[in-house]
Amino acid sequence: MARQEDLVRLGVGRTLGHVGRTPRPRRTPWSGFILGIILASWGNAQTLPPPGFHHLHLNSTDPAAAIDFYTKQFPSTSKSTWGGMSALKTGKVYVLFNKVSTPAPNEPQTAIWHFGWYVVDVRETNARYNRDHVPLLPLYTGDGDNAVYISSDTWPGAGGTLGRTKPQIAEAKATGVKPAGGAGFAYLLAPDGAAVEYQGNMPAERFNHVHMYQDDPFCAQLWYQKHLNAAVPGRGRGPQHTEADCKVERTPDKSWPALDKDGMYRIPGAGVLFDDVSLNWYIRQGDSPLVSTRGHMADHFALSVSNLDAWVDKLGKEGVRFLPQQQQMSDGRIRVEGLGRPYKLGDTRAIMIEGPSKEAIELVEVK
Numbered sequence: 149m150a151r152q153e154d155l156v157r158l159g160v161g162r163t164l165g166h167v168g169r170t171p172r173p174r175r176t177p178w179s180g181f182i183l184g185i186i187l188a189s190w191g192n193a194q195t196l197p198p199p200g201f202h203h204l205h206l207n208s209t210d211p212a213a214a215i216d217f218y219t220k221q222f223p224s225t226s227k228s229t230w231g232g233m234s235a236l237k238t239g240k241v242y243v244l245f246n247k248v249s250t251p252a253p254n255e256p257q258t259a260i261w262h263f264g265w266y267v268v269d270v271r272e273t274n275a276r277y278n279r280d281h282v283p284l285l286p287l288y289t290g291d292g293d294n295a296v297y298i299s300s301d302t303w304p305g306a307g308g309t310l311g312r313t314k315p316q317i318a319e320a321k322a323t324g325v326k327p328a329g330g331a332g333f334a335y336l337l338a339p340d341g342a343a344v345e346y347q348g349n350m351p352a353e354r355f356n357h358v359h360m361y362q363d364d365p366f367c368a369q370l371w372y373q374k375h376l377n378a379a380v381p382g383r384g385r386g387p388q389h390t391e392a393d394c395k396v397e398r399t400p401d402k403s404w405p406a407l408d409k410d411g412m413y414r415i416p417g418a419g420v421l422f423d424d425v426s427l428n429w430y431i432r433q434g435d436s437p438l439v440s441t442r443g444h445m446a447d448h449f450a451l452s453v454s455n456l457d458a459w460v461d462k463l464g465k466e467g468v469r470f471l472p473q474q475q476q477m478s479d480g481r482i483r484v485e486g487l488g489r490p491y492k493l494g495d496t497r498a499i500m501i502e503g504p505s506k507e508a509i510e511l512v513e514v515k
Contacts, residue, residue, distance in 0.1 A: 202451055203449065204242075208246065217339050264333075270348030274298055291404075304327070304328050333345055357425060369420060375468050380419075381421050440508065
């Protein structure tokens with residue numbers, strides 16, 4: 149609803165200053181027309197339903213082999229196609245594969261870190277992977293060279309995070325804190341150098357998250373809320389920030405368990421939710437800004453919308469950057485499309501935008 153001061157600025161609802169009298173609106177010839185435009189634009193932006201999570205798009209030297217790998221490791225998934233592209237179907241979400249001639253880089257670091265699945269029993273899954281000689285990634289504990297392969301086999305997190313800093317590890321040793329055992333998170337190494345998380349114990353196996361980095365985590369959360377009407381997960385990681393105070397420096401202490409022996413920065417962190425897929429993120433780990441995801445192993449992710457034109461209009465008015473999309477023509481020439489205009493994608497249309505840390509986000513029209 150429009151605020152009273154906004155209406156006053158338009159010449160509507162201006163207080164007459166008479167004590168004891170009910171103020172009456174003063175009408176100007178254009179006030180109603182202008183107010184209608186403002187309220188209509190505001191209302192349209194707010195009433196667009198949040199997008200759903202549609203797909204994650206990877207660059208792979210051998211999509212068929214990659215899909216075969218994922219279907220073996222995550223039995224709930226299946227080989228599929230979407231939009232004429234090789235795909236892994238996992239529930240209502242797809243992982244699409246673009247065939248490349250040379251391995252796509254994983255460095256320098258982009259906003260997309262890894263992705264993962266819930267599993268029913270993390271320890272049974274881990275044992276199966278060991279039997280099948282699936283490459284697993286160690287989680288370093290922060291205690292010398294020691295590492296585990298399931299997070300709950302080392303000290304539990306502290307201070308509302310999934311890790312412990314060096315002082316917190318020392319405190320755990322001094323007070324006799326023991327690993328919890330049981331459920332936890334773990335990682336495997338998938339084709340094309342993809343780090344894939346599996347986390348349990350959950351009621352059912354499903355694709356559940358894309359884990360990211362952001363240059364400014366709280367500012368990124370506000371960006372997704374403002375431009376993509378994203379929901380914030382129930383387990384918030386601190387107070388809600390505004391654009392005036394969203395730039396928060398990372399804490400000086402790294403924590404463990406971590407895929408890097410030197411640990412990782414977990415604070416500040418934030419995230420959003422599309423359908424039941426979480427986009428969680430920590431602050432970037434290095435000092436250099438994150439680079440574009442395009443052309444990297446994890447090229448982009450896509451969200452589904454029912455009215456693409458309305459979203460293009462909203463995002464254009466809000467100054468969101470549209471990214472070009474290259475389409476190969478029948479004669480071999482490359483045509484650049486997508487700069488503010490939808491392009492054809494399979495049997496539907498799409499548009500690509502750039503997120504706050506140069507992550508490419510595709511909006512796919514799904515009626």
